[in-house]
Amino acid sequence: MxxxxxxxxxxxxxxxxxxxxxxxxxxxxxxxxxxxxxxxxxxxxxxxxxxxxxxxxxxxxxxxxxxxxxxxxxxxxxxxxxxxxxxxxxxxxxxxxxxxxxxxxxxxxxxxxxxxxxxxxxxxxxxxxxxxxxxxxxxxxxxxxxxxxxxxxxxxxxxxxxxxxxxxxxIQKTVAASSQGKGLSYYHELDNQFHSATSKTFVGQVYGLFGLRNIADAADKASGGYPQLSREYLLKQDPNLIFLADTRCCGQNAAAVAKRPGWSDLKAVKDKGVVELNDDVASRWGPRLPELVKAIGDAVRKVR
CATH class of the missing domain: 3.40.50.1980 (Nitrogenase molybdenum iron protein domain)
Structure with a gap:
């Protein structure tokens, strides 16, 4: 993507x-x-x-x-x-x-x-x-x-x-094995300009299977489910998990995130909760969807 x-x-x-x-x-x-x-x-x-x-x-x-x-x-x-x-x-x-x-x-x-x-x-x-x-x-x-x-x-x-x-x-097996995600917050990054996806989008609903709280929801105004978040807002929300769906398009990874001003103090960075996704898998709704679900499940179990 x-x-x-x-x-x-x-x-x-x-x-x-x-x-x-x-x-x-x-x-x-x-x-x-x-x-x-x-x-x-x-x-x-x-x-x-x-x-x-x-x-x-x-x-x-x-x-x-x-x-x-x-x-x-x-x-x-x-x-x-x-x-x-x-x-x-x-x-x-x-x-x-x-x-x-x-x-x-x-x-x-x-x-x-x-x-x-x-x-x-x-x-x-x-x-x-x-x-x-x-x-x-x-x-x-x-x-x-x-x-x-x-x-x-x-x-x-x-x-x-x-x-x-x-x-x-x-998908059902993965979710059942990682059902302890309730209460954890997350940020799904679409690009390095901090665009994200809310819970009402397809990918947001996938995260919802694990009971995760999407920090982008409160920031969605008239963006159709894909708001652009500010750095200040992201730092204030301090998510438990950060999922990078811009590793290929924008060269982002856990190391790059840690170097962003102020981001080294985020829970996700300190607790190794930054997850590098395959952009294509994270943006498509086809046969490789279980791979995205597995990546989310693995992250939930690791942080919990």
Whole structure:
């Protein structure tokens, strides 16, 4: 995840209303098998060719999901920020400023997006390209539903179900083993300008599983869940835990935090409660979500 200039595009869209998965198959009359499936996405009921062979993903999270459910061989191109897994066919396609002509050049029979920027959904639908709009999840169940949608759309329903069940199990086990977080305060850092995420955001709800108190909540005015905190406010709040989701974008780490003016006296710094996260894992709502949950759980157990 980039600093806050991309925050709105990647994270704040989590507030967008989401339609759950409830697709079904449409069979052509006179044939024995279904030639299309209908997937209920945020842009309505989308008819997709059964087992599409040329999938384009303009969302890093959905790229991860497609490969995690075994649909990687069907993916012909992904956007420039889809950096995981390493073998994803990364291209110059932009998920932030999508260009319909550039996407069409890949001759897709399915395009997956997490936001309808530049009117990409309508532009592709006009030329008969099926598009699944699967917005950033606002809740865990929505993240699971989207995985189900992608499984249904690509012919990997069983694999998607297995992935979701595995994620649920790992997350539940981690939370159960780290339930002593109630009362601990934390600060989730999105960039080195002190932008953070409140409890009403997706990532804030993940922290909420552990009963942690988010110091950004009281500072949220009209920022849509992503306020910029002042240094003075942060020092006054003195959080027990600091989670850095800007280790890659902004080169932040525990040592750098300790060198910030006044920060060496913070509880999190003195008690070794500064946690270095993988920016991408911390900003996505897909298959690697259990990794974020584990990092939080480990930190809670360590501080307690």
């Amino acid at each position: 980039r600093p806050v200039r991309s925050l709105v595009a990647v994270l704040a869209i989590g507030a967008v209303a989401f339609a759950g998965a409830c697709g079904d198959g449409d069979s052509d009359s006179g044939t024995s098998g279904a030639k299309t499936v209908t997937v209920q996405a945020a842009n309505g009921a989308v008819k997709v060719p059964a087992n599409p062979k040329r999938v384009v993903s303009l969302s890093p999270t959905h790229t991860e999901t497609l490969f995690a459910i075994g649909a990687g061989t069907q993916v012909v191109a992904v956007d420039d920020y889809s950096n995981f897994p390493a073998n994803a066919p990364r291209s110059k396609l932009s998920g932030f400023k999508p260009n319909a002509e550039a996407v069409i050049a890949y001759k897709p029979d399915l395009v997956v997006v997490s936001d309808d920027l530049n009117g990409i959904v309508q532009s592709l639908e006009k030329v008969g390209v099926p598009v699944l709009l699967e917005p950033a999840a606002a809740k865990l169940d929505e993240a699971y539903d989207e995985i189900g949608d992608l499984g249904q759309a690509t012919g990997h329903t069983a694999e998607a179900t297995k992935l979701v069940n595995g994620m649920r199990a790992v």
